[in-house]
Amino acid sequence: MELAHAALHECNHYGCHQLTSERFCEKHKHSYDNSRGSASKRGYGRRWRVSSKAFLANHPFCVRCLAKGTYTPATIVDHIKPHKGNQTLFWDKNNWQPLCKLCHDKKTATEDGGFGR
Numbered sequence: 001m002e003l004a005h006a007a008l009h010e011c012n013h014y015g016c017h018q019l020t021s022e023r024f025c026e027k028h029k030h031s032y033d034n035s036r037g038s039a040s041k042r043g044y045g046r047r048w049r050v051s052s053k054a055f056l057a058n059h060p061f062c063v064r065c066l067a068k069g070t071y072t073p074a075t076i077v078d079h080i081k082p083h084k085g086n087q088t089l090f091w092d093k094n095n096w097q098p099l100c101k102l103c104h105d106k107k108t109a110t111e112d113g114g115f116g117r
């Protein structure tokens with residue numbers, strides 16, 4: 001066993017140059033253990049879950065399907081204008097629309113094509 005020779009590389013935390021034999025250095029290891037996949041990091045916290053759920057209760061059908069005359073239960077609250085981390089846009093209910101998963105995936109796929117405005 002040659003533990004001392006384990007390959008060292010820089011910690012995977014952005015901007016951290018601490019050398020480690022694991023994915024993250026001692027300092028960052030723990031913050032990643034617990035928050036892996038955590039939604040709150042991207043601004044989607046508990047407040048968003050509660051608000052979007054209430055929004056879907058008031059707007060139960062996908063607007064895109066509805067435009068085609070189909071009633072599909074909406075499961076996703078989508079931002080009409082991409083918020084890109086802008087908190088005002090993010091929480092502006094006028095910028096929210098209910099979508100079903102299929103329409104949301106389609107929108108995401110065509111987003112860079114200048115959809116809408």
Ligand SMILES: [Zn+2]
Nearest residue numbers: 011016025028
């Ligand atoms: Zn680190």
Ligand SMILES: [Zn+2]
Nearest residue numbers: 062065100103
């Ligand atoms: Zn739909």
